[in-house]
């Protein structure tokens with residue numbers, strides 16, 4: 124186990140009286156980053172940048188290096204993400220605001236929807252859920268439990284019915300009921316299954332028959348314990364649905380979710396939310412400084 | 421995104437070609453590529469390092485056969501070492517109990533409930549067993565409903581007790597129910613849990629102690645990254661499980677977590693999940709998995725080309 128003191132301790136020793144960060148520190152940094160699922164490419168990119176800045180600035184104290192390190196890592200995370208928001212906000216000019224939730228199997232889509240509905244409802248917003256996962260066993264019942272918990276209406280059809288039809292009904296119902304937010308659940312699917320990805324594009328398109336710029340947000344949910352495959356997930360889901368934001372779940376465990384740094388850098392999609400448990404309140408607005416700090420804990 | 425190892429080795433091998441023996445200098449670049457390929461495939465950092473060190477030692481200790489170029493030798497060493505790490509022949513399920521009790525464990529969303537159904541269906545159709553599914557996930561919304569739907573799809577009875585919130589009691593009652601009805605395999609589905617959740621880990625430990633299963637299986641998502649070692653180790657410390665199930669291999673993940681888990685707990689990977697349907701189950705072949713992690717099909721052809 125790597126402790127905070129051991130890494131920053133080494134950092135301290137290495138920079139004492141030197142203008143160059145030594146090999147040991149960089150090796151240690153590499154281990155921390157790769158072990159947090161940041162990936163070799165992004166890790167090397169971060170290390171290169173740090174080396175360049177160390178070479179440029181003649182003298183560097185530990186605290187400055189420490190700062191640079193955080194800045195460089197956080198810098199790869201989307202600029203649209205100030206890291207200072209703590210509120211769950213919905214743009215006021217879109218009503219109803221349609222949010223579509225996508226991702227591979229078992230990452231936490233349905234749970235995240237339940238938690239989001241809770242947050243929006245708490246702000247006094249009118250929320251409608253759409254149970255467009257008509258495939259997985261008891262997926263509709265699962266979302267229904269969340270809808271009942273939060274006390275918001277849910278639009279459903281039978282298992283096996285057309286998900287696009289459920290999405291259409293849900294958006295329509297949301298408009299009719301004067302909802303502020305409509306959140307559509309979709310079935311988990313692996314991004315290499317072409318038919319299922321096409322189905323998702325269709326689910327998205329169908330909503331536009333009701334509201335032409337819907338969905339306003341396509342939220343890709345990534346499991347925080349996923350490794351480098353998350354890159355491919357981001358790529359393929361973006362190709363099928365133009366993903367506009369990310370949620371990283373299960374960060375209450377020991378996994379660090381570092382893969383989102385590279386994803387955010389490469390695809391310019393901001394991380395909006397993090398899941399930190401299975402309860403109603405266990406969703407937070409993403410804070411990049413805290414996120415980066417968690418790597419060194 | 422995932423350049424196969426062969427491409428990378430191909431590049432690195434240019435350095436080696438023309439040299440008659442493996443030396444510290446010409447092996448370093450190749451091993452760097454091997455290590456990187458392993459990390460890209462989500463093999464744990466430390467394990468990838470150990471692996472390349474082992475390969476290096478073997479390479480240095482070995483005389484180059486006249487018939488092999490050093491590059492070919494390296495490829496062979498990597499392939500052999502990894503295959504060996506992945507384990508021997510496919511291992512089945514211990515069905516010696518009367519009834520045989522099988523306990524599922526794993527993180528949230530790894531595929532336990534789905535795999536419980538697949539295993540029940542497999543044992544029913546391929547091994548002519550009479551299985552019972554027992555719903556011990558009292559937490560996840562509609563988890564019990566989910567298992568009932570799955571049971572319905574495969575024609576296997578599901579035991580549940582909706583008012584009961586004690587998984588230990590439900591598991592015991594399920595086994596008693598199987599005995600009474602002459603069912604000879606009991607598959608216990610449990611809630612997903614994090615290794616750091618002490619209360620939940622204590623719970624599954626209590627279930628395990630109370631029912632003494634013939635088989636305890638750890639179900640893990642093949643897309644798992646670096647954390648796979650921590651999780652596998654924690655579950656194994658508490659359950660001393662008998663085997664690993666690797667799910668969602670129908671995706672395009674390289675599945676390096678398989679090596680990490682194997683190295684850290686040294687338990688066989690028994691089955692793989694290859695889809696959401698009940699038929700999407702397969703026994704595990706270590707050599708195929710090694711091939712997948714390394715893109716080995718290409719490496720073999722590389723050896724032939726070299």
Ligand SMILES: Nc1nc2c(ncn2[C@@H]2O[C@H](COP(=O)(O)OP(=O)(O)OP(=O)(O)O)[C@@H](O)[C@H]2O)c(=O)[nH]1
Pocket residue numbers: 226227228229230231232233234235256259262309310311312372373374375376397398399400401405528529560612614
């Ligand atoms: N510990 C923890 N568990 C979570 C979190 N988010 C979701 N889960 C759990 O992960 C499991 C899967 O969550 P779901 O919401 O069903 O995931 P999904 O993406 O909808 O799954 P599919 O619809 O089957 O693809 C459940 O057991 C959830 O309780 C989280 O942030 N932390």
Ligand SMILES: Nc1nc2c(ncn2[C@@H]2O[C@H](COP(=O)(O)OP(=O)(O)OP(=O)(O)O)[C@@H](O)[C@H]2O)c(=O)[nH]1
Pocket residue numbers: 228229259311313526527528529530531532533534535557560563610611612613667668669670671692693694695696700
């Ligand atoms: N593509 C694919 N999907 C799978 C596979 N195994 C399970 N799934 C899907 O993964 C998701 C989670 O599966 P579950 O069986 O609910 O997982 P679980 O471990 O029981 O989840 P919790 O009870 O919430 O911890 C569902 O959408 C399943 O359909 C597989 O081998 N391939």
Ligand SMILES: [Mg+2]
Pocket residue numbers: 232233234256262308309310311
């Ligand atoms: Mg779901």
Ligand SMILES: [Mg+2]
Pocket residue numbers: 532533534557560563609610611612
């Ligand atoms: Mg389950």
